[in-house]
Amino acid sequence: MKFKMKNLTPAQYLVSGYFVIIMIGSILLMLPIATNDGQGLGIIDAVFTATSATCVTGLIVVNTKEAFTIFGSTVIMLLIQIGGLGIMSMSTLFAFVIGKKISLKERLIIQEDLNQYQISGMVRLVQYLLGFTFTIEGTAAAILFLRLSQDYSFWKAVYLSIFHSVSAFNNAGFDLFGNSLENFAGDITINFVIMALIILGGIGFGVMLEVYNRVKFKKTTLQTKIVVIITLIMLLVGFILMFGLEYNNTMRGLPLLDKILSAMFLSVTPRTAGFNTLPTGQLRQSSLFLIIVLMFIGASPGSTGGGIKTTTFGVMMVTLKNMVTGKEDMEVYNRRFEKQIIYKAFTITMLSAGLVVLVTTLLLIIEDFSFLDVLFETVSAFGTVGLSTGITGHLSDLSRVLITITMFAGRVGPLTLAVAIGEKQRKGTYHYPTEKVMVG
Numbered sequence: 001m002k003f004k005m006k007n008l009t010p011a012q013y014l015v016s017g018y019f020v021i022i023m024i025g026s027i028l029l030m031l032p033i034a035t036n037d038g039q040g041l042g043i044i045d046a047v048f049t050a051t052s053a054t055c056v057t058g059l060i061v062v063n064t065k066e067a068f069t070i071f072g073s074t075v076i077m078l079l080i081q082i083g084g085l086g087i088m089s090m091s092t093l094f095a096f097v098i099g100k101k102i103s104l105k106e107r108l109i110i111q112e113d114l115n116q117y118q119i120s121g122m123v124r125l126v127q128y129l130l131g132f133t134f135t136i137e138g139t140a141a142a143i144l145f146l147r148l149s150q151d152y153s154f155w156k157a158v159y160l161s162i163f164h165s166v167s168a169f170n171n172a173g174f175d176l177f178g179n180s181l182e183n184f185a186g187d188i189t190i191n192f193v194i195m196a197l198i199i200l201g202g203i204g205f206g207v208m209l210e211v212y213n214r215v216k217f218k219k220t221t222l223q224t225k226i227v228v229i230i231t232l233i234m235l236l237v238g239f240i241l242m243f244g245l246e247y248n249n250t251m252r253g254l255p256l257l258d259k260i261l262s263a264m265f266l267s268v269t270p271r272t273a274g275f276n277t278l279p280t281g282q283l284r285q286s287s288l289f290l291i292i293v294l295m296f297i298g299a300s301p302g303s304t305g306g307g308i309k310t311t312t313f314g315v316m317m318v319t320l321k322n323m324v325t326g327k328e329d330m331e332v333y334n335r336r337f338e339k340q341i342i343y344k345a346f347t348i349t350m351l352s353a354g355l356v357v358l359v360t361t362l363l364l365i366i367e368d369f370s371f372l373d374v375l376f377e378t379v380s381a382f383g384t385v386g387l388s389t390g391i392t393g394h395l396s397d398l399s400r401v402l403i404t405i406t407m408f409a410g411r412v413g414p415l416t417l418a419v420a421i422g423e424k425q426r427k428g429t430y431h432y433p434t435e436k437v438m439v440g
Helices: 010-029 043-054 070-085 087-098 104-113 122-148 154-169 188-203 205-212 222-246 256-268 285-297 310-324 339-366 371-382 397-412 414-421
Strands: none
Touching: 010 043, 010 070, 010 397, 043 070, 043 397, 070 122, 070 154, 122 154, 122 188, 122 205, 154 188, 188 205, 188 222, 188 256, 205 222, 222 256, 222 285, 222 310, 256 285, 285 371, 310 339, 339 371, 339 397, 339 414, 371 397
């Protein structure tokens, strides 16, 4: 049968779209004009970097500041913006510009790309999404410029402000300072602007839309309630534990205010951002493990972040609580989940955990790094976070390919990728008899 793009399912279209963008980005980064040495990146490093940017991860095999020219770093910034907003959001933007009508098929693909549960209002959501994005990024860039103009020339400060605003809002973690934000550990302006961008980018555009419409919390959707509650819990727990664990370690010698600021940043950045103000490789093992958990959960649906998502984690926790208490219906906030939602949450979690276990095992066979460093690297890639203990640049070519695949799977979503590869089965016309199985 002849292959036609129009015959692709929404999931297959998305996977293909991200793949094409990555390939284009890779070719551009291989050009001599992209790197300071005039050689361009090798094919594996180019694909790795383009994937990391498009999948808004931030893992790097070469130092972004030292390796790339303005052209190269601009390519990375554009890939971050496209990957963060989603292929279909950017396609819709161009459709708006040229006055093209959005078809039903395109609306279905937008729904898949933004991880929404209903198709109505997709175009309006994209319009809000684009408006929120450019407004937030522009405002943050202006504030960053006022701060960075004190240390850099006018045009340098302009470029740095725009690049880091885009990178932070899209939860990418790429930086042009050479050592992430370690030189700004005590800088209140830089820290709060970047943290605000990370949280806003990772909370989901649907949640931002409800806040924008000034809906009272009691009247918000169940998804928004779960996102807000889980996000606040993760930020608070992360801050308290990081402050206690690193107080006499990486924070030793810092003033109390800087310690508080550093702990706050450590609790925010695992939400798939990838920036760091403290050296990640020097964190305690307990801190690294906590970050692994936070990275695996990740951001929220319809956001620029990765991970299994806060709502998936929330559904799993509510299901666990209700099963323990003996409730038949999975209830929360006077609402109940449909069984399909619980099945989907379980499937996403198991597929994600399976991918992490598989890649971690393969890397442990190939490389000679510690288990925790390898697990940290794998979860960081899956969660499109970008934090690393420092082993990324020392990985072999085969390991870089594995991490590249993991970043790609983390961005498009393991379930979307599985659906795109597999063939959806039609519902049967009959059901087999049930039989009990003892578990637990």
